[in-house]
Amino acid sequence: MNPVSPLGAYVGGTPAARVDARVKIVLLLASTVSLFATRASWLCALWALVLAAAIHCSGMSIRTHARALRPIAFILAFTLLANALALDGHGDIALSGPVGIDTAGALRGALAVFRIVVLLGLALAVSSSTTPPELADACVALLRPLGRFGVPVADIGLLLSLALRFIPLVSEELARVRLAQRSRGVDFESGGIVRRVRAWASVLTPLVVSLFRRADRLGESMAARCYAEGASDVAAGDALGARDRVVLAGGLALCVFVPLVAYALG
Amino acid sequence: MIEIRDVSVRFAADAAPALDGVSLTFRPGELVALVGANGSGKSTLASLLCALRLSASGLVVVEGIDPARDAASRREVRRLVGLVRQHPADQLVSSVVFDEVAFGPRNLGLSRDEIRRRVTRAIATVGLPDALHADLSTLSGGQQQLLAIAGVLAMEPSYLVLDEASSMLDASARPAYRALLDHIAHEGGAGVIQVTHDPLEVLASDRVIVLDAGRVAFDGLPRELLVECAALWDASLVQSSSVEALRAILRLGYEPEAIAAPLDPSKAVMWLLDAYRAGAVPVSDVQAVADMLVPARLQSDVLAGLPLELSDVAFSYGAGVRALAGITFGAQAGEVVLVAGASGSGKSTLACVASGLYTPDAGTARVCGHAPKTGDVGVAFQRPEDQLFCETVRDELAFAPRNLGCSEGEVRARCVHAAKLVGIEDDLLDRYPFELSGGQARRVAIASILALDASAYILDEPTAGLDAAGRARLHGLARACAQAGSAVIVISHDLDEWMSEVDRVVLMAQGSVVWEGEPCVLARDADAFVRAGLRPPLSCELLQMLSAATEGVDAR
DSSP: OOOTTSOOOOSSSSHHHHSSHHHHHHHHHHHHHHHHHHEEEEEHHHHHHHHHHHHHTTTTHHHHHHHHHHGGGGHHHHHHHHHHSSSSSSOOEEEEEEEOHHHHHHHHHHHHHHHHHHHHEEEEEEEEHHHHHHHHHHHHHGGGGGGGTTTTTTHHHHHHHHHHHHOOOHHHHHHHHHHHHTTTTTOOSOOHHHHHHHHHHHHHHHHHHHHHHHHHHHHHHHHHHHOOOSOOOOOOOOOOOOOHHHHHHHHHHHHHHHHHHHHOOO | OEEEEEEEOOOSSTOOOOOOEEEEEEETTTTEEEOOOOTTHHHHOOOOHTTTOOOOOEEEEEEBBBBTSSHHHHHHHHHEEEEEEOOGGOOOOOOOHHHHHHHHHHHTTOOOHHHHHHHHHHHHHHHSOOOTTTTTGGGHHHHHHHHHEEEEEEOOOOOEEEETTTTSSSGGGGGHHHHHHHHHHHHOOEEEEEEEEOHHHHHSSSSSEEETTTEEEEEEEEHHHIITHHHHHHHHHOHHHHHHHHHHHTTOOOOOOSSOOOOOHHHHHHHHHHHHTSSSSHHHHHHHHHHHHHOOOOOOOOOOOOOEEEEEEEEETTTTEEEEEEEEEEEOTOOEEEESSSTTTTHHHHHHTTTSSOOEEEEEEETTOOOOOSSSSEEOOOSSSGOHHHHHHHHHHHHHHHHHOOOOHHHHHHHHHHHHHHHGGGGGSSSOGGGGHHHHHHHHHHHHHTOOOOSSEEEETTTTTTTHHHHHHHHHHHHHHTTHHHHHHHESSOOHHTTTSSSEEEETTEEEEEEEEHHHHTTTTTHHHHHHHHHOOOOHHHHHHHHHHHHHHHHH
16 A cells, blocks of 8 residues: 555655655755746756656656646636736737737746646656655755754654644544544535535534644653653764765756756847 | 552542552562553553653652652653553654654664664564554554554663553454563563553453552452452453353362463363363363353344345445445344454445445445435444534534434434433533543443434444443443344454344454354354454353363263
8 A cells, every 4th residue: 555645646666766855855946946047948848858757757647747737727827818918908919909919928928837837747746756754854854954053853853744644644534523423414515605614513623622632642642752842863864875866966957057058048 | 660659649629539549569570450440540540650740749759760850850760661552643653664663762862773773673572564664554553553562662661551552452463462561571571561451461460450449449469359359350340251261260279380370261271171081170060161151142022124234235445445245234123233353354334334324336225125314324433432522412412313304302302312321311411522531422422323213223343442331331232222122233343242242243254244143153163253364252262172172071
C-alpha cells in the first residue's frame, strides 16, 4: 500500500523518487524564481520541455496533471480573458463596439497562465515522487541553519511530522463518524443549507472534541517520553550522493541559464 | 525501587479522592498487574509512577529521586519510568517507523549511532519486522501498539508502565503480548506494571494489586487472589471459563512448581490429566472441569420471522479489494448471534451492508422483507461514544428518532424505552455527554442507537476497553434487546468472552461464512477455527486436551 499523501498519490520507484528530497525542494524554489525571471520569448518553450521531463521522470500521467489543473481552470481562464479583452476600444481586433481583443494583453495573459501551469506541474512532480515524511525531513534539514538565529527548527519539524501523522487519522475518523451518524438517520445529501450545516455539525462536533482530547493525551505521552520544547536538536542530514549533486548542479545551472539567455535575446 | 508512601490525589475539592493513602513498592525485574474497576484510581497511580502527575500529599521516590523536587528530577523519573497507553493514536508522533522509535532517544540527546543501535534493538525486542523506513499506515493496530512499546523501550527505562495497553489488541495477538512483557521483566530485568482487566495477564504476573475507590484492596500473589479472595477476583476481572477451570483444578490440589510461579491454565490441565491417569483424581472431577469449559446451551425464545436476511451478497471497496464474497446470512428475532473472524474477514462491512449504509454489488440484503433503509437496523460501530455531540444525554437519545420524523410523544416513549434497556438512570439524562465516564458514555451511545426501535441491531466490539462490570452490563444489554423481540448481532474477535453469552456463532473468513452453529458445538470443533484462520480461544484448547484424554472413558 502506498502511503497516503495529502498532496497527491505517491509514485515510488521512479527516477525522480530516487533524488534526494532536499535537492527537489531547492530546485523547485529555484525554478519558481527562474520561471518568473524568464522574459517572454521562444525560450519559454524550454520550460515546457523541463515540465515534460519532470513529468516523465516522476512517472505520472499527463491525465493526472490535467486533473490537478481542474480546480484552478476557472482562475486561469479568467486571467487570460481579463488580459486579452479590451472594453474601451483600444483593442487591436475589434469584436463589437468598444469590445475588442488586445493582442499584447493576450500574450501577457497567456504567459501568466503558462507559468502557473508549469509551476503547478513541477510542484506536483515533486510531491508525487516524495513521501510526506521525506518532504518534512527535507524542509527541516534546509531550515536547520536558521536554528542559529533562534528559529525553533526542531519544533517545526515535529509539528510537520505530527500533521502528517494526523491527516490520515482525521480523514478516517471523519468517514467513521459520518457513517455512524448516517445510521442514526442523518441525511447529508438533501435539504437546504441550514439542514446540511446541521447535518455536518453532528460529524464535526464529535470530531473536533475527540481531536482536542487526543491532542491532550498525545502531549502527555510526549512529555512522558522526555520531550521538552526547543530542547532537542535537529540531526544533520546525510551528505548528498554523487547523483544528487549532479542533478542539483545541472538544475541550478539551467535555472540561471534560461533567464540570462532570454534577457540577452530580448 | 519505586516507593510510594501514603499518597493521596484529589481532582476537585468536593470530589472523592482518586487515590486515598496508597503505599506501595515496585522492584526491577518484577511483573505486576494493577487491577480494579474503572474509576478506582489505576490510571492516576500510573501517571504518578511516571511523573506525569505529582501527588498533593505523600511521597513518590523512583530510584532515590523525588520527581517533585525540580524539573530535572522530573525528567529523570520520566526517563526511568516509561509509559504506554491504550490507543496507538494517543502516543505515536511520526508516520515512519524509525522516527517513531527514535523520538525518545533523540529527546535524551543521544548520539546518532547510539540512537540507531537502540531503535534496531527495541524493534527486534517487540518482534516487529525490520523495516525501519516503513510507513505507519502499513502496520496493523496491534503492530502499532508494539511500536509504541518499542518507542519506550528504546529509552532503556528501568520500569515500564502499561495503562491498559492490551485492551485494543485482538484476542489472537494477546499471547505474544503476554510473552513480550514476561521477557521484558524477567530477561530484560525491568520492572513492569500493567494496568489490566484481562485475567490471563494477571495470572502471568508475579504480583497483583487491586485498587478499590482509591485504596489498595489487595496486594499479593495472583493465586492467593484467585483462590482465597475469589469474590474480589470476580468483581475486578473479566469473567473467563479458563480461569474458572484453573480455580477448580487448584482446589483439587494442583500446586505449581514454585509458590510464586506464574499460573498457566494449560499446565494446570496437564497436571489434572496426569493425576487422572495416576488414579489420584476420579473421572467425574475431570468431567466437571470439562463441563465448565463448554458454553451453556441457552434456552432463548427465538421468535418466528427473519428480520435480517442477506443472500449471496458481494461487496468490494473500489477495485480489487473484495470485502464480501457472496455471503448468505440471517438473524432471527429474539436471538443473539456472534459474528467472529480475523481482522479483514469482512465483519464490519457486513454490518454496513446489512443496515443499508452500503449497497451490495451483487445479491440482496433484506430487513423484514424489504431493502434496508435508514433506521431499520441499528448499528453501534466500534467506540460509539465517539459519535456523541449533543448538549444533553436526553437530546442524544432523541436524535435518531427525531431524524426519522417521529412525533415528540413517540420520541419520548422511545427514549424512555432505550434508557431502560441499557440502565441509564434519570439523573444521567440531563448530564453533558462529554463529561461521562467511559462505561457510561458507551451505554449512552448504544442507547442512542436503540432509540431507533429497529427490528435488528448490530453491535461492533461493544465491550472493547470496558472493565469487568461494564462488560457484564453489555452482555445483559444484548440479551435484553433480544428478549424485547429484536435480532441482535454482536461482532467481536473475542470468542472467549462472547461464546457463553450468545445463541449462535457465525465464523467468517475472506468475506464468507465458514462455520455456523451453537457455541457448545463450536467449543468441540477444532476444525472450525482452522477454517476461519483463528487461533481457538484458550477455553476450547483446554477442553480439547481434556476431551482427548477422557473420550475412551465416555465410550465405556
